[in-house]
Amino acid sequence: MQQVFKRPVSLKDVQTHFCPGCNHGTIHRLVAEAMDEFGVRERTIGVASVGCSVFLYGYFDVDVVEAPHGRAAAVATGVKRARPDSFVFTYQGDGDLAAIGTAEIIHAANRGEDITVIFVNNTTYGMTGGQMAPTTLVGQKTSTSPYGREHAKDGSPIRMAELLAQLGGVAFSARVAVNTSRNLMDAKKQIKKAFRYQVEGKGFSFIEALSTCPTAWGVTPIQANERVGRELIEYFPLGIFKDTADWNPQSSPTAPVEQPGALPFPEFMHEI
Amino acid sequence: MGRIEIDETRCKGCGLCTTACHLKLISLSKELNVLGFTPAVTTNREKCTGCALCAELCPDVAISVFKDK
Numbered sequence: 001m002q003q004v005f006k007r008p009v010s011l012k013d014v015q016t017h018f019c020p021g022c023n024h025g026t027i028h029r030l031v032a033e034a035m036d037e038f039g040v041r042e043r044t045i046g047v048a049s050v051g052c053s054v055f056l057y058g059y060f061d062v063d064v065v066e067a068p069h070g071r072a073a074a075v076a077t078g079v080k081r082a083r084p085d086s087f088v089f090t091y092q093g094d095g096d097l098a099a100i101g102t103a104e105i106i107h108a109a110n111r112g113e114d115i116t117v118i119f120v121n122n123t124t125y126g127m128t129g130g131q132m133a134p135t136t137l138v139g140q141k142t143s144t145s146p147y148g149r150e151h152a153k154d155g156s157p158i159r160m161a162e163l164l165a166q167l168g169g170v171a172f173s174a175r176v177a178v179n180t181s182r183n184l185m186d187a188k189k190q191i192k193k194a195f196r197y198q199v200e201g202k203g204f205s206f207i208e209a210l211s212t213c214p215t216a217w218g219v220t221p222i223q224a225n226e227r228v229g230r231e232l233i234e235y236f237p238l239g240i241f242k243d244t245a246d247w248n249p250q251s252s253p254t255a256p257v258e259q260p261g262a263l264p265f266p267e268f269m270h271e272i
Numbered sequence: 273m274g275r276i277e278i279d280e281t282r283c284k285g286c287g288l289c290t291t292a293c294h295l296k297l298i299s300l301s302k303e304l305n306v307l308g309f310t311p312a313v314t315t316n317r318e319k320c321t322g323c324a325l326c327a328e329l330c331p332d333v334a335i336s337v338f339k340d341k
């Protein structure tokens with residue numbers, strides 16, 4: 001018999017600290033598989049963030065820089081500009097990328113830095129005990145929204161993949177999930193596509209991977225994967241929001257968003 | 273014909289592989305492993321097709337899959 005499934009070479013053969021069933025482990029593996037496929041392991045520099053994925057350097061067999069909370073995209077900018085021949089990726093949670101690191105990700109994306117960002121959205125701050133994140137669903141109970149997130153007080157969850165797709169510097173933006181075999185197979189494809197963008201020097205690529213936090217959600221790993229299918233995907237639809245390399249002027253969904261010219265000075269400002 | 277090998281010392285007993293297998297060949301053991309979890313075990317092994325769906329869903333890369341080519 002021939003081995004048809006094995007650990008990717010880019011993923012170290014060690015026990016992770018992730019809780020049972022946490023999708024971080026699965027997403028790590030898919031990223032490592034893409035590294036193997038493109039043969040970039042030797043020239044990859046990962047940028048780790050703060051959150052449950054903070055031990056990235058212990059799991060991937062590549063060089064890793066540890067960024068302060070939220071700053072991974074800015075650190076990756078420096079790494080890529082100093083070492084343009086390297087393959088640079090960040091791996092960030094939603095508390096990291098969509099809260100404290102919003103400025104860094106938006107400007108790195110808008111500048112069109114030639115990096116790949118893996119954004120793991122589990123709708124909570126897992127590492128610190130399950131606080132509300134900007135991505136927490138309305139009604140979702142967390143340790144800082146014990147009665148559920150309220151739209152009136154807390155606003156709506158941020159859809160980062162769609163938001164970033166509007167920026168001129170973004171070449172590729174997609175949202176994937178790994179909760180079922182079918183979604184996982186598609187996630188593999190999109191992650192490889194995001195890698196291809198950087199390997200071919202085609203600009204900033206962004207993957208939002210819906211994930212779970214069975215521990216903070218207070219459910220079993222199986223229930224957590226089911227919740228992704230039932231609740232998360234409904235608000236955070238899977239799909240490709242921008243794909244400039246495949247861009248075909250006839251198919252509008254993947255067309256780059258028109259950049260508006262300078263906006264007129266608002267009328268009311270003249271009176272102040 | 274296929275065969276899977278579950279690394280019992282790495283399995284955290286999350287149970288996701290049990291939902292992935294269409295033939296329901298995987299269940300959780302009643303015994304604890306060295307980590308203190310109830311690891312995945314296979315039953316009716318001869319039915320395994322080697323589709324690897326269980327291994328794909330395992331967050332701990334604890335399953336290796338072999339297949340007759």
Ligand SMILES: Cc1ncc(C[n+]2csc(CCOP(=O)(O)OP(=O)(O)O)c2C)c(N)n1
Nearest residue numbers: 050051052069093094095096124125126127
């Ligand atoms: C400057 C700073 N502020 C706050 C913290 C505390 N902190 C550690 S991890 C974290 C949030 C992590 O959540 P997320 O990025 O969603 O990752 P997850 O753990 O869910 O994977 C916070 C607020 C910190 N380490 N540094």
Ligand code: SF4
Nearest residue numbers: 018019022052126213
């Ligand atoms: S706390 Fe949540 S995000 Fe962190 S490892 Fe555990 S399940 Fe995963």
Ligand code: SF4
Nearest residue numbers: 293320321323324326
């Ligand atoms: S390889 Fe396929 S058939 Fe065999 S145990 Fe895993 S999921 Fe079931």
